[in-house]
Amino acid sequence: MGYKIGFLKYLVKTPHTFIGLMAMYVFGGAVVTLLNIILKLFSGNYVEAFLEHFLYSAVSPTSILKVLFLVTTGTIVAGLKCIGQYEQPSWFLIQDLCR
Template identity: 45%
Template sequence: MARRGGYEIGLAKYIIKTPLTVVGFVSMYIFGGSIFAGLAGVEHLFTSQSVTEAVLIYFLTEALPPTTVGEVLAQVVAGTVTAGFLWYWNTAV
């Protein structure tokens, strides 16, 4: 039987410590980028007149890598929090 609160402590450690390693930072950067790219792609599909227009707009505006430190950190935070909660929900719940 798991220790009381063990998974919650593990979730906090996962979210805090994962981006502090080089491999964790890069992994969460890529994962967060794929989350943002997927959301942007879905948004363009629903707001454009055609699929071709949506794909063209997406690749010209959203598929480029982030250019500011804030955008990079936002991707890492989004990836880390999402991955942490996915781990928690798949193991503790």
């Protein structure tokens, strides 16, 4: 099985189990929170970065769309990390999918 097919299987099958869904939700939330904090830190708003960390990590989602976004983000980042670790680096997959 190639890395493209394995990545697509990972994207489809991981969120279909309860454990996989919860794990990808938590991981996606951590990734999105980290990206938001980094953006706030580079803009020089240290207090906003601190508050945003607690708002994004402690407040539950307000819509189904946000839950799906966090699960999708977590699954994609985890899938790219797995590909980069075991086969080719993940940027090869991104280049192939964008062609």
